[in-house]
Amino acid sequence: MNPSRQRPLAIGPLRAFEAVARHLSFRAAAEELHLTQSAISRQIRSLEEEVGCQLLLRGTRHVELSSHGSLLLGTVRGVLDRLDTTVRQIRQSQGRKVVNVTTFASFASLWLLPRLEAFHRLHPDMDIRVSAHDQIIDLDDSEMDLALRYGPTNLLPPDAQRLFGEILTPVASPWLLQQAQSGQLPPLRQASDLALHTLAEEDDQRPSGVYVSWRRWLAEQGQKDLQPRRWMYLNFTYQQVQAALSGQAIALARLALVSEPLQRKELLEPFGPKARMDAPSSYWLVMSRQGRQRPEALGFARWVQEQAALTRHAIGDGLTGDEEEGLGGD
The missing domain is CATH 3.40.190.10 (Periplasmic binding protein-like II)
Structure with missing residues (x-):
């Protein structure tokens, strides 16, 4: 048996192998590791000699992993990630x-x-x-x-x-509510009045999304068929809150995430605490x-x-x- 195959693998060739496998390019790996392409090639050849098989299949203009290379890559990535994490922790412990x-x-x-x-x-x-x-x-x-x-x-x-x-509650900007009270915007005194306003809805297609949706809240208020003047579909919760803060829409907000704006009166609950709804x-x-x-x-x-x-x-x-x-x- 080749004595070199009994030695522990060196970290340098493993890092070169991981970089080439990730980029599928000797040039890109060399640039990332600040080495020459020939140095990367030597490290890969050394690793293949120690492992005892071909890890990378070289073509004229492309590189791909062999079956053995794919098997090794899964382990190498985990080892290098843990090594880098440990080094970062040691460095952090020496500073802030x-x-x-x-x-x-x-x-x-x-x-x-x-x-x-x-x-x-x-x-x-x-x-x-x-x-x-x-x-x-x-x-x-x-x-x-x-x-x-x-x-x-x-x-x-x-x-x-x-x-x-999780508790959900309709919220709106003080400006929007003032405009509704003065008659410059449609009234907003009860759930049915939402038919005249824009509702900000989280665009969540997962089954769990129904628990935090306007549709569930409207059904609980006896308005399951209500259609607002306009829907505003948004990807994230914070976008819904921003739409409410700016007066563009009424949001069904997650109460825990807007408790401070509510305390500061930057947002208001148009229907009061009685309109709050629990979620699982x-x-x-x-x-x-x-x-x-x-x-x-x-x-x-x-x-x-x-x-x-x-x-x-x-x-x-x-x-x-x-x-x-x-x-x-x-």
């Missing part, structure tokens, strides 16, 4: 403390970011890195310390900590394995829980004694 948070865009825009200034006043030596997107990532296979998520209980991990529930999902905090081991991440999680308690109070979302205990953190 950073807590990595993942959440969805509307929650970041409407709930988390407006509160971060208060957190930074309490912890000026700590940085918060927010990754906002709608894809759910595997926390324990990433560099994230915690996630702020949304969904029903059965789709969350057992150790998820409930922050607050809630907002949750989930810690990663690494986050549970980092004091700064645990401290940030406790602060989020404190802020969530204020939101629960503002929206009238009471928790049982057992749920309150579960919010105590590690």
